[in-house]
Amino acid sequence: MSLSIKLCHPLDNNTASAFVLELDLMLSIKEHVVGVFGDSGAGKSTLLKHIAGIVQTRGKQIVYYQDDITALLPEHSPCCYQNQHGYLFSHLTVKQNLALVLRHGNYSDTVPFTFDEVIKWCNLLPLLEQNISTLSGGEIQRIAFARSLLSGKSLILLDEPFSALDWQTREQMLRLLPWLKANYGIEFIIVSHSLRELSLVASYIVILKQGKVIKHGVSNEIITRYSQGHGQQAVTALRGKVIEHIEKYQLAKVLLDGENEQAVTVHANDMYQGNVLLSLNANKVSLSKTKPSLTSIVNLLKVTVRKIERQPSAALITLALNEQLILAEISLMSLDKLTLAIDEQVYAQFKVL
Template sequence: MEVTIDDKHKIVGMFGESGAGKTTMLKVMAGLVNAAQCTMHLPMHCINTKGRYNPCVYIGADSALFDHLNVAENLTLVIRHSESRQSNSLDLDEVLGLCGISSLMSKMPWQLSGGEKQRVCFARGLLTGKKLLLLDEAFSALDWKLRQVMHQVLRTLASKNGFRAIMVSHSLKELSLCASEVIVIEQGAVLNQMSIKSAVDYQIGSTQNVEVNKADYFCAVNGIFSHIDDQDSSLQVWLLSKSEAVSESQNNGQNKSKDKSRVQTDACRLYVKVPSVNSAEMNNNQFVSALLLPQKGEPRSFALNANQLSVSRHDNNQTSMVNCFPVCISNIIENTTGVVVSGRWHGQVFHSLITIKSFQTLNIKVDEKLYFVCKAL
């Protein structure tokens, strides 16, 4: 198994069935397991060194904290004894703010919930000063909302603090929200290495003959935050960005993304609900509030499930659906559970899952101009 990762990809996803060898791959990279048949090439980094001199820190779903110490002691232990820490490494307060765990400091590991434990493990990994994070389902115990917050944290770390991450997940949807490239692994071999966009399309193509869960069909939509809606303060207005992936527009610096937001017209707007967050979460996590109120011009990905989108022949303003946009139908996939209709709008592909009955009623053809509608995301 051999993988080469280009330097321009800050966050790379690794995707595959369970048992495909994702965890082994990461552990080999972290120098924790010896396996000669796995190699990873990352320019600028000397990988495959043993244990503590390895530039990667491995953070797993069930990584254990040291049970005899409380959270604060677990974290200060790393600050005191880790040899990879440098003067410019993140300090304790920064990390606590990023992970929203200030209130857990005096708790013992066995008093923490699974999600809290995972955030403390992530914080501990950041404190080592190592810049390459190997995240093996590291946020799997977090609910979707908090997980999105951590994805946001990860993207910020990648763009501002020079962190890089390789993220393992069995959910392509999770990966599509932060990674720019995906490595698909099957039975201990690299099957494919491609951009996240093509991975999503690939997934949809490969499942066309299989009866799959409706949630498996989705598309990752990239948007740039514009403003809060004038009439309804619980709605954010995002403008669809033309860039292929969020992290690319981040990498190319501020200028380009400003250019992009200038060319966006009001026509390509998407309404997104302001997430409801209770005040306790707000107080101890600056990034939950960042999720609430993004910066103007901030790019982000949204996962849009195919069953959220409906197809309409008319630009109908008389519905409760706030999002309505014109698409050009690019692809139609029929299977036993329904029909996936794919359409392009502003260079991005959307997928809508509809029943066979409505497909026949609407009589949809490729290259037709139709409308996709959905409620606020």
């Protein structure tokens, strides 16, 4: 494992909701983009600040690969912490803010990409000469992410980094993370209140509740099971590998993990390569007992019914595709019409992702 975390840190001691952030966790951040999920006040941000060296306390040990980084100050740590506020210098331009980290950062000589590449990825070219004080919260978050990349640090800790962005732009930024990891070896831990957001980017999930890890594991199982309730939209995170780009339509074919090889079609650009995660909302999935033909619905998967949960306003069906799970939310009328049975094979269909 590439990151070992041992913590025992009392939180909010002067309030009725006091608890202890207590962890003994080993994470393979070399293999996974790690997502941390939990309610407000669960200890997510404090965890990242401990890893980065911003918060110090007794009863703590952070080992990054073979190096004990417990006592390192933030400027000397190989970890870069970025929160949702950005904290840029408001009297400087965007370009001047980014130049500061290149000029004064302790790791700036290890940046594996160019300044211009980062500007392109974060779509900052039109903003370079503007003062920070004139920009929106979403623009500031994109600039802060560019600054994190230009820090040259190998592990970037992201605390709700794109919360001010519209969903389309947020999705574009999130998809950068696994691509940067695959192509440049940058490691990421990202905190979010949204399992839908984490389903796009995190292949391993840690769930915190009142300072304790209550679940952790690969994202398909954790997100699929935990998004059923807890105030979250039911969503699935599917693992796969890009096998073909259809440039004419700006689409790609993704072969889903598992022995029974099945592929789906997704919207993609030329940066969408290699192993990927697909986020599929349960209410976008329809079911059929027979194989549909002559339909505009592009994606069709043969799956097995594993669980049927009748809810007050809809039915939530858990489906198995090899070892991966998929959720489908259908109407109660459709459930009665289909008369589904456990272990029955059906077809799940959904539009281009």
